[in-house]
Amino acid sequence: MSILHVSSASGEHRLVASDGQSVRDLLDTTALRVRAACGGSGTCGACIVRFISGEVSPPTVAEYLKLTPEERAAGQRLACQLRIRGDVHIELEHPAPPSEWKSIVPENLAEITASRPELSAHRYGLAVDLGTTHIRLALWDRRAGKRIATRRGANPQGSFGADVLNRLEAARAHPEHAAELAASAREAIMHAVRDILARDIGEVTPMLAEIGEVLIVGNTAMLALLTGQGGEALLDPAYWQKKVEFQPVDRSAWQQPWHLPNARIVLPGPVAGFVGSDLVADLLATGLTDGPPGSLLLDVGTNTEIALWDGACLHVTSVPGGPAFEGVGIRHGMPAEPGAIYRVSRSSGGYACATIAGETARGFCGSGLTDAIAVLLADGCLKSSGRFAVSPGPEGYALDPANPATAITGIDVDAFQRAKAAIAAAMEVLLRQAGMGWGELRRLCICGAFGHTLDVGRAQSLGLLPPIDAQGVELHADASLAGGERALLSPDGAQRFAALTDTIKAINLSLIADYDEAYINHLRLRPIAGAPSP
Amino acid sequence: MLERIVKAYNEAVFETDKEAAFEVVEAALAGGLTAEDVVFKVVIPAVEEMMSNITKDPDANLAQHFMTAQIAAEVTEKMLLKFQQPPEIIGKVVMGTAHGDLHSLGKRIVMGCLKALMVDVVDLGVNVPAERFVDVAQAENAQVIAISAMMVHTATGENGASKVRRILHERGLEERIKLVVGGAPYRFDDGLYQTVGADAWAADGVNAGRIIVDLIRGIKKS
Structure with missing residues (x-):
């Protein structure tokens, strides 16, 4: 790992780079993006930076073609061609205009080798993970099996409230808010797609017609708000256990403003009123059901979703134990x-x-x-x-x-205790439903950005994670997006979603009598007591 | 000896250490204390102290309140099984979460405190229709109906506390049955309890115990 030091009008910035990474790829993951109008092939010549010092790759043919000898002598380089070989210092004089959208850091992306060679037209496809806080998406050339680019940005619905309930309440109370919530999420998705086409392909309108599929996963509240329907039902407990369906009322009403005349819009069905299709995407991405009985999946987000595979059945639930881990309610809390x-x-x-x-x-x-x-x-x-x-x-x-x-304040510790207790108690309820004990857990898949820098041993010492050998712990950063990508690249993606959804037994913790007791028992800061295997 | 037991028990409660609290209780029983003494001389004074401390101790957090209430409830429940004769109950409460609301934790904390204070609790569970609150309170001769609501739409909704108030009024029960509410929305707006027609509200589960006991005593006096 090296440090890229960037001097710009906004100040001095230090970024962690991996060896051989291009300056553009690294800057694209931050707010300091270079100007760009091609996929980093050196053909647009827009991403000029000034090299000051450090170890970098030599100028490429593209740079000889795009930069005059005077410019090169002054240290100018194309950021997409300039690869980092050690600590490097550059100056970014003309950054791209500020944008909500950044590339997802490469180490958070899943390696996916799949393609759809049978596709003759509309070869591009978009996978979207519509999160409460963030929207993540990836544009693929499905025919070639090539990920063109990814983006991550804030969900603009956040202006109606950080949590799901406030947004559902806003949509319920005012129909015009419901319409605004739906439109803002759809517009955000399209902004991101246009940003990718403009910066990573260099052509927007003709490419939009080449997009053949848009596949969106999300929690049920996000799907309800996106489709502008069913939000009221989610506030009614009568619907929580039932299977819910959120589909666009009129697909052409999405395709037209999106300028995607040829895109199939696919919204895989959620599991139940409180477990969304994002969890099914996690299951696809991690292959949880391919593992041994006693495989547990934890997706810590604004809501924490948990799945337990007991060898025959998937037990699934969701708890509001996440925001503290994203910095919400923590005095000096912040995102990663x-x-x-x-x-x-x-x-x-x-x-x-x-x-x-x-x-x-x-x-x-x-x-x-x-x-x-x-x-x-x-x-x-x-x-x-x-x-x-x-x-x-x-x-x-x-x-x-x-x-x-x-x-760290006392109030922070309290918020942490309540968040970790909710998660631990939910895991305990799932184990009980499956007739298993803590000692029978073999595999733990931690999804979401949270797990990426987590010290598993320390999390275990506080009772946030179950006692399980370090070899059994896997980190899957952007798993929901990866699951959506896998479905996008599979001819039977929708069926795979449906098949997994059918093996799921969704458990509403509100209806579990001893959940509260388990929750209180998990509030203490101590390791989860491993019940001996029977 | 009692002084030492009280001190050790209070320490365990302060540390929210349930296992230690039970060890103290077991040792006290082994040493000759009766289950009645444990409840009336150890547990109840500890709960009362906790209630008076809760607003004074800025370092006590919500997690600690939950844990201490749980310890009090579990110890009391276990001791009640060993009582020579049924304890004298000071009154009865019908409790549940508002229609449309499945958040049961706040209710649980209040129930824990009430049990430790010798109040009989009829738990109607979650998502309780307004009529049922009143029907059961009438049938059980309860003095108080307590409704927990954690969401704005269940706290203010027409099928929640406001409807219970209307039914109490229609049936002429307002002097015999008092209505209390609790939950996050009432904390954000401390006049909200009056808007929905409640007689009282409490900011936290532990204080709810005290307010309910006061209401029961008020009704029994009149």
Whole structure:
């Protein structure tokens, strides 16, 4: 790993690069995007940066064609051709206009080798993971089996409320809000597609006609709001256990504003009123049912969805235990962005906080919060009850006394306890439904960005993750998107969704009498007691 | 000896250590204390102290309240089985979550405290129709109906507390049965309980116990 140092009008930025990565690919994952109008082949010549120092690849033919000798002598390079071979310093004088959309970091993408050689027309396809907080999507050349580009951006519905209930309530109360919520999500998807076509292909309108399929997965609330229907039913418990269907009322009303005349719009059905198609996509991406009995899947998002494969049946549920891990309700909580503390370790007499991109700590992302609480507990600063041994006051306990953004407050610990207890209790209920004990778990798939920087041992020490050998733990970052991509690239994608959905037994925790008791028992900060295998 | 037991028990509760609390109780029973003494001299004073501390202790968090209420409820439940004769119950509450609401946790915390305070609780579960609250309260001679609602639309909805109030009024029960509400929406707007026709509300599960006990005593006096 090397550091790319970027000087720009917005300031100095340090980014972590992998060896051989192009400057453009790296910058595309951040808010510092270069200008671009081709897929990084060097043909548009728009992505000019100035090389200052460091180890990089030599100029390519494309750069000789696009840059004059004077420009080259002044250090100008094409960011798509410039590969990072060590620590590098560049200047970005003319960045692309600011955009909501960034590329998904490559290590979060699943490796998928599949194609649809039988497709003769409309070879492009779009997979969309419509999340409560973020929208993630990938455009594929399905015929060639090539992922053209990905994007990740905020779900604009967030202006109606960060959580699902507020949005459903807004849609229920005012029909014009319902229409606005539906339109804003659909517009966002199209902005992202146009951004990909403009920057990664260099042609927009003709390419739109070549898109043959748009496959969208999401939680039930997102699907209801997107299709502008059924949101009211989701607020009514009578519908929670039932199978729900959300389909566009009029597909042409989507195709027209999208300018996608040839796109089939596919919304795989959700499992039940409270478990969406995003979970089924996770199952497709991880191959959970191909593993041994005792395989558990955990997708920590705004809602946390959990699936247990017992060898014959998939037991599935969903709990509202996620937002704390995305920084919601945490004093210095933040998403996993530059400046977020993702790891805490001991260092001479104090604590060292590792941050994303090595920037000055601005707060904690989910894994950093978990690490901080685990270290404070192990060192006796925190007690199992969640109380500090010595009250640090309302400002909290600063891991770095010189930086107030490294403080953990009592309220943060409380939010963490309640989130982890909800998840642990839900796992316990699923195990009970399957007649299994904690000791029988063999495989744990952690989906979502949360798992990416998580120290599994520390999460286990707090009772957030079950006791299971480290070899059995797998991290699948953007699994819902990967599942959607797999379905997009399979001629029977929709059937595979339906077949998995049919093996699922969805459990509504509100109807489980002892869930609350399990929840309270999991509030203490301690490892989950592994019940002995029968 | 009692003083030592009370101290050890309170310490265990403060640490939210259920296993330790049960160890103290078992040792106390082995040492000759009766189940009645455990409840009336150890558990109830601890619950009462917790209630008076809850607003004074800025470091106590929600998770700790849940755990302490659970300990009180479990210890009391276990001790009741060992009572020589049924304990004297101070009153009866009919409790459930509002129509359309499946959030049962708040209700559970209140129930835990009430049980420890010797209040009989009829649990109607979740998603309870308004008529049922009143029907059961009438049949059971309960003094209080307690409704938990965690979402704005279930707290203010026409099938929730407001409807219970209307039925109480229609049946002329308003002097005999009091209506209390609790849940997040009432915390965001502390006048909301009056809008929906409730007699009282509580900001947290532990204080709900105290408010309900006060209402029962008020009705029994009149």
